[in-house]
Structures are given as C-alpha cells and as structure tokens.
C-alpha cells in the first residue's frame with residue numbers, strides 16, 4: 001500500500017479499512033485484523049477494530065507518535081515544530097513548552113501561529129487537488145458546465161448584473177479574499 005494513497009482520515013486513525021476483504025490494516029507496520037474474528041488483546045478477548053486501535057496504541061505509542069516518528073522527508077516537520085506539536089498534544093502551556101525548548105513564550109506562540117497557517121494552507125491545497133483529482137467533483141463540474149450552457153440558451157432574457165470593480169483589484173478576487181470565513185480563519 002502506497003503511503004500517498006492514504007486519506008487524511010486514514011492517517012488520523014492510523015489504519016485503513018478494506019471493506020472488500022474485511023481487513024483493518026495498520027498504516028505503520030501493515031499488521032492486519034479481520035472483521036468478525038475475536039482477538040486476544042491486553043489479556044482479554046476483543047473485536048478486530050478494538051484490537052487494531054489497541055495495537056496502534058501499544059505498538060506505535062498511538063497515532064500521534066506513530067506519525068511523528070515517520071521520516072522528516074515524509075511529514076516535513078522541523079524538530080522545533082515537532083516539539084511544539086508534542087507540547088500541544090500533551091496539553092502543556094506555552095510557558096512550560098518555552099522552558100523545555102529554551103525559547104521565549106512569544107516564540108512558542110509564533111510557532112503555533114505558523115502551524116495553524118500551515119494547516120490552513122494544507123487544507124486549501126487538498127481542496128484544490130480535489131478539483132483536479134476527485135472523479136466525482138470533476139464529473140459534477142463538467143455536468144454543471146454543460147447544463148449551464150443549455151440554460152443560457154433557454155432563458156436568454158435574464159439581465160446580467162455587472163459587478164462594480166474595486167480600484168486596482170481584480171473583481172474575481174474580491175469575494176474570496178475578503179469573505180468573513182477567511183477573515184475568521186486567519187484570526188484563529
């Protein structure tokens with residue numbers, strides 16, 4: 001199984017569910033658990049899904065540390081970013097993290113701000129790639145584009161309202177760049 005094929009949800013859970021064969025696959029070591037079978041885990045009997053979750057916690061120290069221990073070339077995180085993320089994961093305050101890292105609390109806050117910015121950028125990149133790679137989105141867009149062309153022919157008398165362009169700004173960029181959603185997003 002190629003790493004790049006995993007979804008964010010699968011990465012976040014630490015396993016892949018293969019419905020065709022009824023198997024849970026650990027994304028870190030490839031161990032499988034078969035749905036319907038009863039497993040012995042932590043000295044008692046349990047379901048495949050529960051055994052999968054316990055395996056990830058017991059064998060890989062949980063999904064968080066499993067992902068953090070991946071090669072830097074895969075997750076792309078610096079050592080500082082990993083320290084900051086671990087502090088957040090362990091619910092440590094900025095002061096405690098700053099003392100452990102030997103940096104100021106203000107720098108910790110700056111790191112956190114950058115991580116939130118990376119999160120926003122990563123999500124937008126994923127959404128952009130969906131427009132290119134997601135077959136369902138592609139098909140729907142093509143369908144809408146085709147039916148839109150037909151409607152223009154069917155209803156030629158609807159007056160089109162020209163948007164008033166702002167100075168020095170391309171009209172097509174105004175809506176998205178100033179939408180409250182993005183403003184709120186930036187402030188978080």
Ligand SMILES: [Zn+2]
Nearest residue numbers: 026028029031
């Ligand atoms: Zn594993």
